[in-house]
Amino acid sequence: xxxxxxxxxxxxxxxxxxxxxxxxxxxxxxxxxxxxxxxxxxxxxxxxxxxxxxxxxxxxxxxxxxxxxxxxxxxxxxxxxxxxxxxxxxxxxxxxxxxxxxxxxxxxxxxxxxxxxxxxxxxxxxxxxxxxxxxxxxxxxxxxxxxxxxxxxxxxxxxxxxxxxxxxxxxxxxxxxxxxxxxxxxxxxxxxxxxxxxxxxxxxxxxxxxxxxxxxxxxxxxxxxxxxxxxxxxxxxxxxxxxxxxxxxxxxxxxxxxxxxxxxxxxxxxxxxxxxxxxxxxxxxxxxxxxxxxxxxxxxxxxxxxxxxxxxxxxxxxxxxxxxxxxxxxxxxxxxxxxxxxxxxxxxxxxxxxxxxxxx
Amino acid sequence: xxxxxxxxxxxxxxxxxxxxxxxxxxxxxxxxxxxxxxxxxxxxxxxxxxxxxxxxxxxxxxxxxxxxxxxxxxxxxxxxxxxxxxxxxxxxxxxxxxxxxxxxxxxxxxxxxxxxxxxxxxxxxxxxxxxxxxxxxxxxxxxxxxxxxxxxxxxxxxxxxxxxxxxxxxxxxxxxxxxxxxxxxxxxxxxxxxxxxxxxxxxxxxxxxxxxxxxxxxxxxxxxxxxxxxxxxxxxxxxxxxxxxxxxxxxx
Numbered sequence: 001x002x003x004x005x006x007x008x009x010x011x012x013x014x015x016x017x018x019x020x021x022x023x024x025x026x027x028x029x030x031x032x033x034x035x036x037x038x039x040x041x042x043x044x045x046x047x048x049x050x051x052x053x054x055x056x057x058x059x060x061x062x063x064x065x066x067x068x069x070x071x072x073x074x075x076x077x078x079x080x081x082x083x084x085x086x087x088x089x090x091x092x093x094x095x096x097x098x099x100x101x102x103x104x105x106x107x108x109x110x111x112x113x114x115x116x117x118x119x120x121x122x123x124x125x126x127x128x129x130x131x132x133x134x135x136x137x138x139x140x141x142x143x144x145x146x147x148x149x150x151x152x153x154x155x156x157x158x159x160x161x162x163x164x165x166x167x168x169x170x171x172x173x174x175x176x177x178x179x180x181x182x183x184x185x186x187x188x189x190x191x192x193x194x195x196x197x198x199x200x201x202x203x204x205x206x207x208x209x210x211x212x213x214x215x216x217x218x219x220x221x222x223x224x225x226x227x228x229x230x231x232x233x234x235x236x237x238x239x240x241x242x243x244x245x246x247x248x249x250x251x252x253x254x255x256x257x258x259x260x261x262x263x264x265x266x267x268x269x270x271x272x273x274x275x276x277x278x279x280x281x282x283x284x285x286x287x288x289x290x291x292x293x294x295x296x297x298x299x300x301x302x303x304x305x306x307x308x309x310x311x312x313x314x315x316x317x318x319x320x321x322x323x324x325x326x327x328x329x330x331x332x333x334x335x336x337x338x339x340x341x342x343x344x345x346x347x348x349x350x351x352x353x354x355x356x357x358x359x360x
Numbered sequence: 361x362x363x364x365x366x367x368x369x370x371x372x373x374x375x376x377x378x379x380x381x382x383x384x385x386x387x388x389x390x391x392x393x394x395x396x397x398x399x400x401x402x403x404x405x406x407x408x409x410x411x412x413x414x415x416x417x418x419x420x421x422x423x424x425x426x427x428x429x430x431x432x433x434x435x436x437x438x439x440x441x442x443x444x445x446x447x448x449x450x451x452x453x454x455x456x457x458x459x460x461x462x463x464x465x466x467x468x469x470x471x472x473x474x475x476x477x478x479x480x481x482x483x484x485x486x487x488x489x490x491x492x493x494x495x496x497x498x499x500x501x502x503x504x505x506x507x508x509x510x511x512x513x514x515x516x517x518x519x520x521x522x523x524x525x526x527x528x529x530x531x532x533x534x535x536x537x538x539x540x541x542x543x544x545x546x547x548x549x550x551x552x553x554x555x556x557x558x559x560x561x562x563x564x565x566x567x568x569x570x571x572x573x574x575x576x577x578x579x580x581x582x583x584x585x586x587x588x589x590x591x592x593x594x595x596x597x598x599x600x601x602x603x604x605x606x607x608x609x610x611x612x
Contacts, residue, residue, distance in 0.1 A: 228480040230470040233459070237467055240456030247454040248468040248522075249439040307458035 028301035028353040029313035036320050043323065047330040055326070057209060061202075063315075063322035064211035065274055066289060070296045070314040071215075071222050072266025075259040077297055078226075080239040080306025081156065081163035083263045085170035087289035089145050090271030092178045094281035097141030097272050098189040099181065104133045105191020134193040134200070142268045148174055149264025153257030171290065179283050186282035189275065201276020211273050218266075219311040226310060235259060239306030295342055296321050299349045320345070367430045369394050369529050369561045370415065370446075375424035377410055384410040385585045388424070392530065397552060397562045399572035399593075402582030403605050408565050411582070412532055415563075416448045417441035429529065447523035451534040453515055455507050461514070462490035462503035465521045493521035497551055513544035520551060531555055532563040537571050549575050569598045583607055 043050040069086050076083045104115045115133050148170060155166040189197050203210050226232035234255045237245045246252050275281040300317025302309030324345070325338050368391040377385040385407045392398050402408045413419045415426065417435030426433050428444050435441045438448075455464050466486045472479040490503040499517030501510070507518060516536060523531050533552075537545045552575045555562050566572050572579060573593060581589040581604040589596070589604045589612040596612070603609035 224480075228483075230472065230479075230481060233463060233467070233470055233481065236459055237456040237463075240458035241454070243452075244454035244456050245467070247438060247448075247450060249437075249442060250468050307456070 026356075027308070027313075028303075028349060028356075029310065029316060030301075031352055031356070032300060032313070032320060032349055033316050036316055036323065039320070039323055039327070043327050043330075046327070049330055050327070053207070055330075057204070057207065059319075059322055059326050060212045061209040061277075062326070063318040064209060064215045065277070066270070066292050066296060066321075067215050067315055067318040068211070068218055068273070069267045069270040069289070069293045070300075070318050071218055071311055072263035072270075073290075073293050074297045074300075074302050074309045074311065074314045075222075075235060076163070076263045077294075077302040077304060078235050078239045078306060078309040079256060079259050080242065080304075081256070081259070082167065082294070082304065083152065083260065083267075084164065084167040084290050084294075085148065085152065085174055086263065086267040086270075086293050087286045087291075088171045088174035088178065089148055089264055089267035090274060090286040090289060091281065091283070092148070092174045092271070093141040093145045093268030094271035094275035094285060095141075095178050095182055095187050095283070096144045097137045098187040098275060098281050100140040101133055101137035101193060101197065102187065102190040104136060105193065131193060131196050133191060134196045137193075138272060141272050142265055145264040145268025145271075146261060149261035150257065152264065153260035156260065157253040157256035175287075182281075182283050184283050186280055186285070188280045198276055198279075201273045211277075214269075214273070215315070219315055222311040231255065231258070236307060239303075239308070292321065292342075295346050299346055301349075301353070366393050368392055368427075369429055371427040371430075372415075373425045373427070375411070375414060375421045375426070377414060377419060378422045383585055385414070385421075388582075388587050390580060390587065390590070392561045392563060394529065394561055395556050395559045396578065397556055397564060397576045399576035399579040400563055400565045400582065401567070401572060401579060401601060401605055406582040406605075407585040408582050409534070410585075412448070412534060412563070412565060415441070415530075415532065416446060442526070445527060445529035447526065447528040447531045449516075449519045449523055449531070449533045449536055451538070453519040455515060455518060457508040458506065460504050460506055461494070461501050461510070461518050462487045464507055464518050465490045465493065465503075465525065467522070469525065489525075490521060493524050496524070496554070497521060498547055513541055513547070516544065516548065520548070528560060530561045530563065532565065534565045535567065536564070537566060537568055545571065569601065572601075573598060581605055581612075588612070 049055055069090060073083050073086055115136075152163075152166055152170055155161045156163050200210065205213060226235065234245065234250045237248075237250060238252060238255055242252065271281070271286060274286065278285070296317035297309065297314050298304060298317070299320055300309075300313030300315070302313055302317075321342060324341055325335070328335060328338055328341070370390070370392040372388055372390040375385055375388040375390075376383070388407075388411060390411075400408055400411070410419065414421050417438040417440050420434070420436065426435075428446070433440075433444060441448075456467065459467070462483075463486075466489075471482040471485045471489070473482045487503040494501040494503070494517055497517045497520060499514060499521075501514045501517050507515060510518070520533075520536070533548075536548050549571060552562050552564065556575075564572060564576060576593050578590065578592055579596060579601060580587060581601060583605065584607075588610065589601075591612060600609065600612065604612060
């Protein structure tokens, strides 16, 4: 039902917002990116080791260890929620992955019989496609994360429990389950596919650490999903005004469940990657990582009130945290100062954003 | 104008609603014809909002029947009402501040382009259509600006533009002129006239007597959950409507 346009609109009273007052330039992510650039320059002059290839690889690897989970939690934060269970989820997924891998690689066990058999000389030999055990065990690890994410999403979206309380409970539940299934000892990747596992989690391709490659791919995918799909649009709408989202017919419940599942899967994947680097999945792995992950997201510009955030911010936050940690080590400052400094930076980043939005 | 032969676009028969022990609506009959503008008036707590929410699918009526374009309908969610052609402009406008004007207009029914199995948002088409709609409303609103940075009138335009996306046959406006400037009130009333010319029925929920008398064909007055009057606008006067709203006059 098109109505004829009676006269083209003229924008006499409505000025155009300047390019530097919109988009990334006007966001907390922009300011923090600038701060990060300054910090990198300072580090360069403060320590000759900082920009060496080895140290850069180290930094890239270390921040990738929390950045994938940060991408996931950013989804949740944009909808105005929070997920405190990411640290436990990392541990549990990693643990299940290595336990399944070990189990499938034991020729005597009922499940193992499908995948391996004992050769005449007493060595374990893969019965079918190499790498199949790895795929199955990683899927098992992600599967438990998926279930935990669904439970989070169900409690929050359908039962209407507060995200803080639900995920705080899940933090404890999942950590507890980790202790239960491993008897508190943790688990180790083993069997014929263990080497593939290490290559896929802590190896490098042409000098670039593998976790960093995963991170870049996932961040690009996230950018497309957030800004170019209706799901992403709905995630932002939910964080901006949940009631409006509901009135305009957005499937609020489904979107909420989906973001908690995405967050759990990202945490699970992150945990599996970390366990490959550690060479084991101890039961106390990634304890209190949820705080680092949420801190990185918030420093990078995700707003806990909802509606604002993105993959670039998540990565910038993680890089900033890692550069500070790395810098303190290079400057031979006690690493205990790191936590204190991280706290100061969280408050500073949010404060600068508040001052900026008051000024405009 | 209401035509006695035409099928009413909306027909309510004996609508009632109880919230626990509270009777919010009692035995309301109402007909709205295509191209007709009906003013719905009443004091706070008279039952206007409840009635609107029942028609919009937010609540289910405890009693009575809703017929839309001749067919009995049962809405369990607002989307159901929207699907048959009922659009609502909410008083708080239901906008997401952190999104652009175009994004808000298309919220929940984004335009997409298919790339194989993936459907991506068609930003260009949405911005172009939104600009067209703002042009019709003669609102100086840029599709790419964030709603956060907009004036009350612009926000109103965004909310109204949203109802123009679909082939709505009934548009309900909850206090559209309550918080905007004089010039913008003129624009909104102009839009109501244009909706009417297109054969769209409009229900205007308003406290502002001059606006109701400027655009409505008929005025319905609610008091204490009941319909107290339903008169053609030229057969009544602001004084009579005021008396009906306050209860100085029981019914007309």
